[in-house]
Amino acid sequence: MTPLSIDAERLLGRIRTLGSIGRDADGRLVRLAASDTDREGRDRLVAWLEEAGLDVAVDRIGNIFGIWRPAGMEDAAPLMLGSHIDTVIDAGIYDGCYGVLSGLAVIETLKAAGFSPARPLAVAAFTNEEGVRYAPDMMGSLVHAGGLSVEAALATVGTDGTVLGRELERIGYAGGNAPGFLTPHAYVELHIEQGPVLAHEGIAIGAVETLQGISWQKVTIDGKANHAGTTPMAMRQDAGHAAARVVAFLRERARASQTPTVATVGCMAFEPNAINVIPARATFTVDLRDPDEARLREEEAALAAFLDRLAQEEKVAISVERLARFEPVTFDARIVGRIESAARARGLSHRRMTSGAGHDAQMMARIAPAAMIFVPSIAGISHNPAERTEDADLVAGANVLLDVVRAMTAEGASP
Ligand code: GLV
Ligand code: MN
Numbered sequence: 001m002t003p004l005s006i007d008a009e010r011l012l013g014r015i016r017t018l019g020s021i022g023r024d025a026d027g028r029l030v031r032l033a034a035s036d037t038d039r040e041g042r043d044r045l046v047a048w049l050e051e052a053g054l055d056v057a058v059d060r061i062g063n064i065f066g067i068w069r070p071a072g073m074e075d076a077a078p079l080m081l082g083s084h085i086d087t088v089i090d091a092g093i094y095d096g097c098y099g100v101l102s103g104l105a106v107i108e109t110l111k112a113a114g115f116s117p118a119r120p121l122a123v124a125a126f127t128n129e130e131g132v133r134y135a136p137d138m139m140g141s142l143v144h145a146g147g148l149s150v151e152a153a154l155a156t157v158g159t160d161g162t163v164l165g166r167e168l169e170r171i172g173y174a175g176g177n178a179p180g181f182l183t184p185h186a187y188v189e190l191h192i193e194q195g196p197v198l199a200h201e202g203i204a205i206g207a208v209e210t211l212q213g214i215s216w217q218k219v220t221i222d223g224k225a226n227h228a229g230t231t232p233m234a235m236r237q238d239a240g241h242a243a244a245r246v247v248a249f250l251r252e253r254a255r256a257s258q259t260p261t262v263a264t265v266g267c268m269a270f271e272p273n274a275i276n277v278i279p280a281r282a283t284f285t286v287d288l289r290d291p292d293e294a295r296l297r298e299e300e301a302a303l304a305a306f307l308d309r310l311a312q313e314e315k316v317a318i319s320v321e322r323l324a325r326f327e328p329v330t331f332d333a334r335i336v337g338r339i340e341s342a343a344r345a346r347g348l349s350h351r352r353m354t355s356g357a358g359h360d361a362q363m364m365a366r367i368a369p370a371a372m373i374f375v376p377s378i379a380g381i382s383h384n385p386a387e388r389t390e391d392a393d394l395v396a397g398a399n400v401l402l403d404v405v406r407a408m409t410a411e412g413a414s415p
């Protein structure tokens with residue numbers, strides 16, 4: 001193959017430009033799904049897709065696709081690249097955006113080089129991958145893959161009381177295409193690792209072969225408000241204390257297990273939330289993950305048993321709502337092999353690995369051969385404004401994606 005490379009300056013410049021969109025008064029990057037700042041980011045992306053001469057399509061759940069359909073390939077399934085451009089609260093600039101903008105860079109490079117792909121190419125930006133405002137996460141790709149009806153997804157009520165469908169209409173991204181209208185031949189997602197493995201081992205490229213299972217639950221504990229000064233400790237029904245015991249239980253159990261299980265309580269609220277009132281209610285989320293489905297079920301069962309015991313001991317009522325549940329995923333071995341070959345051919349160190357984070361690729365793997373490429377995250381930091389990847393690593397990952405795409409769209413190639 002004649003060597004080709006993506007335009008590094010353009011890719012890095014676009015990552016920075018997109019990362020400047022959606023800053024709040026304190027300078028924090030917040031582009032929650034279907035918000036005003038998400039609209040600004042989407043508008044910027046669509047302008048770039050149009051400048052690249054791609055056909056832009058938006059589906060009913062707001063997924064954006066930029067499609068390069070060479071003449072005569074009207075009905076062929078595309079090789080799809082992509083990720084997401086929504087963010088968490090106080091985010092870094094690479095999570096998701098890197099994959100979408102690299103997908104665009106790959107298509108632009110191939111078009112400019114006069115490459116004739118054996119099938120169309122598409123880049124996707126899926127709605128609400130983060131799941132911060134509306135659960136579950138990976139929602140746009142889940143709907144695209146047929147795992148959740150578009151009606152149910154659009155009716156989702158957010159953490160701020162908004163309804164996703166109305167918000168998508170309001171920001172102008174309730175598209176007309178039926179979700180799943182563009183079935184991919186295969187799907188490849190490039191992403192920062194968001195964990196410490198590659199940086200720690202000094203390896204440039206991760207060929208992601210598995211992705212761990214994810215369980216999200218919302219727990220509500222109802223106790224009784226009472227006076228903080230007058231109520232003896234033995235007479236309390238303290239929802240706040242009960243919630244704290246769950247946090248400690250999850251952490252201690254995961255740490256003691258000597259397994260890859262991870263457990264996080266990332267959101268918590270007390271009511272009435274006053275310094276001198278025993279909390280009447282505590283609401284919090286539980287994020288449990290494990291690469292092994294049987295073990296993830298055991299962890300869920302252990303939490304349920306603990307909550308039963310806690311309700312008795314603390315004299316509180318506890319209810320649990322399931323927000324998301326996704327089993328571990330095994331990616332397509334042929335694509336994983338192509339990623340390794342592409343890294344090797346460029347002289348880049350590489351290793352197979354599992355993904356600790358959730359990704360749109362795990363949904364696309366339900367309907368097409370799929371895999372992911374990771375690049376190192378400095379110090380393994382992500383979902384944090386300090387999230388960073390060296391420019392050279394970003395460019396290397398995009399060039400590996402380029403080579404994988406060339407190989408997968410060569411005449412006669414299977415995934
Ligand atoms: C997505 O960012 C996740 O929570 O893994
Ligand atoms: Mn992401």
Ligand code: MN
Binds near residue numbers: 088095130383
């Ligand atoms: Mn993320």
